[in-house]
Amino acid sequence: MATVIRPTLNLEPSNNEQLLTREWLVTNGLGGYASGTVSNVATRRYHGLLIAALPAPFGRTLMLAHLSEQIRLADNDVVRLGGEEDSAGTLQLYGAEYLTDFWLEMGLPVWRYEIQGAVIEKRIVMPHEQNTVHVNYRLVEGQGPVRLKLMPMVHARSHDAHVNTPLPLPFTLKCVEDRFELQANNELPPLRLQVVGHESAFTMEPRTANEWLYRVEQRRGYAATGRLWRPGYFRITLDHDQPATLIASTESWQSIDVLDPSEAAEMERHRRQRLLTRARPEASRGFGAELVLAADQFLIRPAGRVRDATQAHAAGDDVRTVIAGYHWFTDWGRDTMISLEGLTLMTGRHAEAGYLLRTFAQYVRDGLIPNLFPEGGNDGLYHTADATLWYFHALDRYLQTTKDQATLEILLPKLVDIYEHHLRGTRFGIGVDPQDG
Template identity: 55%
Template sequence: MRTIDFRAADATARRRLLHDQWLVTNGLGGFASGTLSGAVTWRYHGLLVSALPAPLGRTVMLNHLADAMEFPDGRLLRLGDLGAVAEEEDLARNPLVEFQLDHHVPVWRYEAGEVVVEKRLLMANLQNAVHVSYTLRAGPADLRLRLRPAVHFRPFEAAVSTPLATGYELRLQGSRYEIDSHEQYPPLRLLLRAADVRFAYDGGATFDVHYGHDAARGYESRGSLWSPGFFSVALPLNTPVTLVASTDEWRTIEALDPETAHATELERRQRLLRIAHPAAREAFGGALVLAADQFVIFPIGRIKDAARARAMGDELRSVIAGYHWFTDWGRDTMISLEGLTLATGRTQEAAWILRSFANYVRDGLIPNLFPEGQNEGLYHTADATLWFFHALDRYVAVTQDRETLRALLPVLRDIVDHHLRGTRFGIHVDPRDGLLAQGEAGYQLTWMDAKVGDWVVTPRRGKAVEINALWFNALQLLAGWLREEGYGEPAAVLGEHATRAATSFNQRFWNAANHCLFDVVDGEQGDDPAIRPNQLFAISLPHPILAQEHWAAVVDVAERELLTPVGLRSLSPRHKDYKPSYTGDLRARDAAYHQGTVWAWLIGPFIDAWLKVHPQKRADARRLLDGFSAHLDHGCVGSISEVFDAEPPFTDRGCIAQAWSVAEVLRCLVLTSQE
């Protein structure tokens, strides 16, 4: 259980109430998220962001729940009201004294005089439903709880300035309440599980909200929320009162009472801890296991794909790359698969993910991403497909599942054939040296993909170092699998391609002046000597393409210039384009995204490479993860951010919870625990 105590916090510490966040997910890509204080500061904040079938996608359905304790004399003790906590000068009046994660369920404890109130929030797994429960732990018996729902139905990426619907309507039927916008969205259904429930309808009030985080990021920051009125309910001592908000059908909502929902979700999470690798069950690892669970999803919008998978005896599964805004990305899924599913004992889901993506292969490529609310993927990536080979290798190593391997061999051979003869986006093997080249005008095909308008921030067209490391690794893996399955002749041909690529790589990529590798050769501006972390993959992968004599030098350069307590810088501070912070509007952030900004996930390849140079120093490698353990109490509490500023204090930025950040730290925790 993670606990943050605000009882003795000074003004600086209490600012965390506005800046640190929490996240709860539902296994569909939907979520609930907000600041610790309850203030709405970001377009993505909401108590119910439902994952709806295409073309809607993820949609903010319940933006806020203003909660307050109501005394008999009419006084209100506001817990998370928009007006009372949205500005920093009001933080001292916030009665929040403690925030906890109990098995990753957020718990708020409020104290004011003799009154002690506890609030819990969870989402039912595989349902678009949130349960918000309140329990009076101490206080007078005649207290009531006041809850005011506020809404602005909109796509979760839409500007907060998007006009409110003009036709919001509240419908009542017994204890059922529905808010309907009479637009394309389903109604928001509300059910208050309590005795003595009253509802005060005030004609539909509108509240103006300043989204401070959006303002800092250069986006529209003034929006409005609509509320039909408020609930008032008796709150007996130690008797939970729960509001359920959902876009599901009533029969689904009423089939799961709050007590059962809480008990079953707790048991599900306890089981996740039981089946995880033993090294992932202690406090740090256990927190990562529960964080990892938030990214493995059933993509509810792809109905036909799910039906096909079930017809084959499988289930459709994918990986959300990051919260709040990323969808499922091929590259992120394959890099994350070992940490999210194999280190956690979820091998069946790993198989489903691999087989799902195999069905999406087109022209030798797996999708780069699935756009929000769409069923068809986009394929502009040169590395995601090569990471697919690596993910399958790790899966087979853990499970010995040769049946899945054999089923995927035709797909793997087709992928390699397409790369050898050339496929989309200029991805092809150069017949002159056997190296893999990529690039086409208007596209960024590597993971360093920032592009602002026509400005390519990190131009990497040509032969990128990690692309060729991955290509060599894929060739060696497929050749080995083919030999094991009795296909000696095609295996030998692939071996020849691999040998030629390795020979050319070691001739072309070694930069003697910097004692490390070029980032790109034969690029638009020639060979790029920028010192970046991409060169580590030439050592870290199971089949390293770089000659062993150069390993120590490359690792030393990366350790000296790129390593931080929370990952690796994306560019050496000595480079003229280095940016120390990831702040400002979209253009400023993209200019820094891969130009120094620290990426947490890169600690994985660094530790892999470092251990190949220092195989007896696993304890030292384990200490490289200490910064992430501390980070779990900051940012999105209980998870790991996407990126960090490149200089102390290494402020967390970007997505508040990132799949490959969590996955690679968890994988390395398991790796460094083994003798």
């Protein structure tokens, strides 16, 4: 099957608006994500390279916020990529004049820079169902080797917290060979960092970075300036047969070590190809294929609700839910049921449709399914009338498509319970109108 590529943006290096308002998103199947602008200038509180989906009560947490990038060419000239905007509103788009192309390849972002004849491609991958991000660099044309300098900048705050949230200082940095762990002064797991490639080295230079402006937050009337912390910087050699990858993760080293960067990228590519293979023929190519890959971003296994997953696994089942929207929405019952047909049945993901229906059946309380789950919470909020009605609609579509009578038998007691509660009346005055039934 051919690679699905979203065409280039027809980049204009002088068009700041294009570089600052076009955004990309990579998700990990847990609710976590990486997101930013084409220019790599953070404009929202939600922008970052690793927003990890952590167990309750933490929820989605900004860990790796930014990566400052410099290239030293074979002739020792140094150029910066990416960009930033300081608290005074001074905008620096360092990489704009070198950025010749940006596209989505199988739904994943690719940047192409040309610097004095050296062509460098950058890709971002998140291994599925892991709170891990790989930032990959490759020299594809031109004279090598070149030397890459990467300066990670971090926080440890809720992704929904204001950008002026104080840094959880002091950060503690532990180094063992090529492995680095950053522990914030709170109860969050450490951020683990590693650079994989040729002749890598790390220089400790811990400090608080200058204050940055987040222009979308400013436009929305929120706190708009904030600081990040940096532990130091990595240097690594980049050549035609020597790619480089920065790995950032909240997973254990044992999990991180299972896949090297090339394996992780290839396995994620194959996973996405399988999604297209399973979809209906009209949705497996062209714009339809792009929609299938986009739909995958919303289907998640809720990493924060460990209890629910454990109970489902003990019963031989699995859990799924739907993120109602990125960046700030969590999973909503109404949105899940409205979108179930398009996200799962039209894309051939019938098993996951069943997981969704059985997962939400476990959340039924007093004849209602949850309206939403708050960020970092285990328990849903039940203040909606129509989510439960949409549940019946989604189940009907599922049964028409799959003929899955076993799931119907499992759910039937819950359906009867919902029916009886609506006849009697339940929370918030929700129930059948006694005047007209």
